[in-house]
Amino acid sequence: MLLLECPYCGAKCEETELSPGGEAHIKRYGPGSSDEDFEAYLFMRENPKGVHFERWRHVYGCGKWFHAARCTQSLEVFGTYAAQTFEPPQEIKDKISGKRPGWSWRDFS
Amino acid sequence: MSQVGCVVTHWIVGNEQDKGIPNTQSKNRIRNHMRRYSAFAIVREGARYHTGWERAWKSPAPKKRYDAIIVGAGGHGLATAYYLGKNHGIKNVAILEKGWLGGGNTGRNTTIIRSNYLQDPSAAIYDKARSLYETMSQDLNYNVMFSPRGVMMLAQTEHEIRGYERTAHANALQGVATEFISPQRVKELVPIINIHGPRYPVLGALWQPRGGTARHDAVAWGYARACSDMGMDIIQQCEVTGVRRDGDKVIGVDTTKGAIDCDKLGVVVAGHSGVLADMAGFRLPIESVALQALVSEPIKPCMDVVVMANTVHGYMSQSDKGEMVIGGGADGYNNYTQRGSFHHIEETVRALVETFPMISRLKMLRQWGGIVDMTGDRSPIISKTPVENMFINCGWGTGGFKAIPGSGYAMAELMAKGVSPLADEFTMWRFGEGKFIDESVAAGVAH
Numbered sequence: 001m002l003l004l005e006c007p008y009c010g011a012k013c014e015e016t017e018l019s020p021g022g023e024a025h026i027k028r029y030g031p032g033s034s035d036e037d038f039e040a041y042l043f044m045r046e047n048p049k050g051v052h053f054e055r056w057r058h059v060y061g062c063g064k065w066f067h068a069a070r071c072t073q074s075l076e077v078f079g080t081y082a083a084q085t086f087e088p089p090q091e092i093k094d095k096i097s098g099k100r101p102g103w104s105w106r107d108f109s
Numbered sequence: 110m111s112q113v114g115c116v117v118t119h120w121i122v123g124n125e126q127d128k129g130i131p132n133t134q135s136k137n138r139i140r141n142h143m144r145r146y147s148a149f150a151i152v153r154e155g156a157r158y159h160t161g162w163e164r165a166w167k168s169p170a171p172k173k174r175y176d177a178i179i180v181g182a183g184g185h186g187l188a189t190a191y192y193l194g195k196n197h198g199i200k201n202v203a204i205l206e207k208g209w210l211g212g213g214n215t216g217r218n219t220t221i222i223r224s225n226y227l228q229d230p231s232a233a234i235y236d237k238a239r240s241l242y243e244t245m246s247q248d249l250n251y252n253v254m255f256s257p258r259g260v261m262m263l264a265q266t267e268h269e270i271r272g273y274e275r276t277a278h279a280n281a282l283q284g285v286a287t288e289f290i291s292p293q294r295v296k297e298l299v300p301i302i303n304i305h306g307p308r309y310p311v312l313g314a315l316w317q318p319r320g321g322t323a324r325h326d327a328v329a330w331g332y333a334r335a336c337s338d339m340g341m342d343i344i345q346q347c348e349v350t351g352v353r354r355d356g357d358k359v360i361g362v363d364t365t366k367g368a369i370d371c372d373k374l375g376v377v378v379a380g381h382s383g384v385l386a387d388m389a390g391f392r393l394p395i396e397s398v399a400l401q402a403l404v405s406e407p408i409k410p411c412m413d414v415v416v417m418a419n420t421v422h423g424y425m426s427q428s429d430k431g432e433m434v435i436g437g438g439a440d441g442y443n444n445y446t447q448r449g450s451f452h453h454i455e456e457t458v459r460a461l462v463e464t465f466p467m468i469s470r471l472k473m474l475r476q477w478g479g480i481v482d483m484t485g486d487r488s489p490i491i492s493k494t495p496v497e498n499m500f501i502n503c504g505w506g507t508g509g510f511k512a513i514p515g516s517g518y519a520m521a522e523l524m525a526k527g528v529s530p531l532a533d534e535f536t537m538w539r540f541g542e543g544k545f546i547d548e549s550v551a552a553g554v555a556h
Contacts, residue, residue: 001450016452
């Protein structure tokens, strides 16, 4: 059972209070984009065995979307952060580097 | 010893050419061909205290090079290798497995076999698989305990009635024998069911009389034995750590047991497909999540069909040991841990207790999880890849076991000939082209 802290209301939620929202930091490619970009935006996913970034919604609480950094191999949670960002905050990245030296995810490391 | 004992001893000596060879040597001797299993073999081995049974498959060291390497010795991988040899004469094949044979989803599913799918490409491959299950025990000379006991999918809302009536009509056109049956017929077939609700009364069901179950481990073991008999190398505890390429072409793999060359590479690794694709340098429209199942303590026979209830997310059958085998929903987030969230079990069991009140007093015996590879349209991928001579078979999601023979049949054809009518629609490029095989609505969670 996952325990995530909502970065907005500070509640420590177990997963039944939350709704998983899939991969984080996906850039939307809309009209005018190439077929490859549009397909990748809709369907292609990182699906890593290890460090992963996800979107979650505090659906039975404050109702807000947020981001979580998590390990898909050990279920360890590295931290949660606000939704209004295109990349994980440095503090989260540093924390992951401490525990998983040499990690990378898309362009982040 | 009695006279009978003496006769038996003579009989063994008379029938075996091992006279004079110490017993241990004769046991370890590697034969070119496996001994067939039969009632006669049981009598023969019984007469010599079961000392003569051979290993079902060999455990060789990897060679330097193979015509084809299959990554993943689960049901789908072994079936692919089997049909490569049987249908296409490609027998210089290695099957690499990072854990043990059949230890992934092949040994973790709820063993349900059915082919009542809505879309034509799905019905074609799943019914091919189901028909191959019918004769699998004879074909492999290995008892896979295929039990066509009938599978019913309950309709518990008005929308489900419409959906399943549509599926029944589609199945009639596809040549898949299903029918939509009344609640009374459901009650006749499953006396322990409560059809009156209150939340979700049973309004009918989609019934496939030739669906059923099989012994999941035996399917992997039977294929493994047949592959080994054809001279293929099954190499366990051999993890692939890299895919070696020459330009756009695959030339081999790096493994924990050294580098191995190959002409063709088939990747059949379910939940770890994304990891292998990453090694080869491409991405897949796949996400891996945990799916759970559980069994109750064993009880006397009470239900001789498979019941699936997709509205409430639960499905159940009774194993030959008497355990109620129960499957539920998948987790909503990526996971490689082969265990799932507790609340899915609670949800599944809560729903099933309402439909089958008598199971409320059963104890759970054990629970387990597997990593399933989910695609966007909940249909599999049997496809060439951006890397030449590398093929991938994945995305079976929550419903791979039933497809094992058909999947292997199609994948082998694709690898041998470069094209397979059964696999045509299941390319990894169908997403970009918008040609989905949309079964997520038709099959729901209990896929």
